[in-house]
Amino acid sequence: MAVLLRNPKISIKSFSSCISRNFSGTTLNSEIDLKVPSFLSQNSLLRRQETKEGNVQWVFLGCPGVGKGTYASRLSVFLGVPHIATGDLVREELNSSGPLASQLKEIVNQGKLVSDEIIISLLSKRLEAGEAKGESGFILDGFPRTIRQAEILEGVTDIDLVVNLKLQKEALLAKCLGRRICIECGRNYNVACIDIKGENGNPGIYMDPLPAPPQCVPKLIQRADDTEEVVKERLRIYDEMSQPVEEFYRSRGKLLEFDLPGGIPESWPKLLEALNLDHEDKCSAVA
Numbered sequence: 505m506a507v508l509l510r511n512p513k514i515s516i517k518s519f520s521s522c523i524s525r526n527f528s529g530t531t532l533n534s535e536i537d538l539k540v541p542s543f544l545s546q547n548s549l550l551r552r553q554e555t556k557e558g559n560v561q562w563v564f565l566g567c568p569g570v571g572k573g574t575y576a577s578r579l580s581v582f583l584g585v586p587h588i589a590t591g592d593l594v595r596e597e598l599n600s601s602g603p604l605a606s607q608l609k610e611i612v613n614q615g616k617l618v619s620d621e622i623i624i625s626l627l628s629k630r631l632e633a634g635e636a637k638g639e640s641g642f643i644l645d646g647f648p649r650t651i652r653q654a655e656i657l658e659g660v661t662d663i664d665l666v667v668n669l670k671l672q673k674e675a676l677l678a679k680c681l682g683r684r685i686c687i688e689c690g691r692n693y694n695v696a697c698i699d700i701k702g703e704n705g706n707p708g709i710y711m712d713p714l715p716a717p718p719q720c721v722p723k724l725i726q727r728a729d730d731t732e733e734v735v736k737e738r739l740r741i742y743d744e745m746s747q748p749v750e751e752f753y754r755s756r757g758k759l760l761e762f763d764l765p766g767g768i769p770e771s772w773p774k775l776l777e778a779l780n781l782d783h784e785d786k787c788s789a790v791a
């Protein structure tokens with residue numbers, strides 16, 4: 505497949521060192537060099553999605569519970585690039601015996617955002633470790649989540665595409681409350697059956713539960729921040745801090761809006777279609 509990129513990409517090593525350098529600089533904003541035209545047509549956006557394995561630099565945006573992790577991880581298998589979720593990096597750190605663990609636990613369990621400093625440091629470490637293993641390209645999930653994070657990222661590398669997953673608020677809360685995670689294999693499942701009737705011209709949505717296989721059932725846990733109170737706070741913070749990031753990328757012609765039409769069986773093929781990814785690869789990509 506052809507690769508149509510506007511700017512050459514930098515290696516992950518230089519990305520991670522650049523990201524740390526830019527971040528620690530006091531004149532951060534003046535150092536940012538936005539390399540992309542301020543507007544690109546939807547057609548050129550789709551052309552840029554013609555990718556070759558291992559060479560995409562994509563970002564997944566979307567509210568808590570929308571399914572960023574599910575679709576980003578499927579696409580990472582499909583495209584052969586790492587799926588890097590900053591939420592996972594934060595959870596690994598808070599479950600460790602490291603110096604940040606208790607501070608992170610408190611922040612995350614209140615539904616607040618971790619500081620840009622900490623997130624950049626965790627992400628840089630993850631990128632460096634990946635580089636050492638020969639990784640190239642990435643699908644970022646949960647980063648950037650603030651305009652400042654988006655500016656830093658845009659200043660150090662050329663993101664090809666930003667996928668903005670969308671779902672009604674009512675479904676988001678139910679999906680977070682129904683989420684279950686296998687502590688052994690790390691896979692996510694969901695006990696919620698979402699059935700929202702369409703009204704006043706708005707479409708309804710139906711999503712089947714995603715049951716865990718028998719071997720995972722005894723090992724299922726809920727995330728400590730998936731309580732009603734904390735999910736509502738995470739949704740509020742998304743609107744305040746992260747929604748502006750959508751506009752940041754929209755104005756640069758990088759945002760692909762994707763309204764989830766239902767559960768994984770309906771949404772996955774439609775997402776591949778929206779991304780211009782080959783039809784014949786669809787079957788092999790579904791885990």
Ligand SMILES: Nc1ncnc2c1ncn2[C@@H]1O[C@H](COP(=O)(O)OP(=O)(O)O)[C@@H](O)[C@H]1O
Binds near residue numbers: 611
């Ligand atoms: N880019 C980020 N900036 C700040 N905090 C982050 C970032 N990514 C993850 N976190 C922290 O980790 C928590 C869990 O993130 P994530 O798993 O992506 O959850 P969500 O379901 O809310 O999208 C967030 O609520 C936040 O505290």
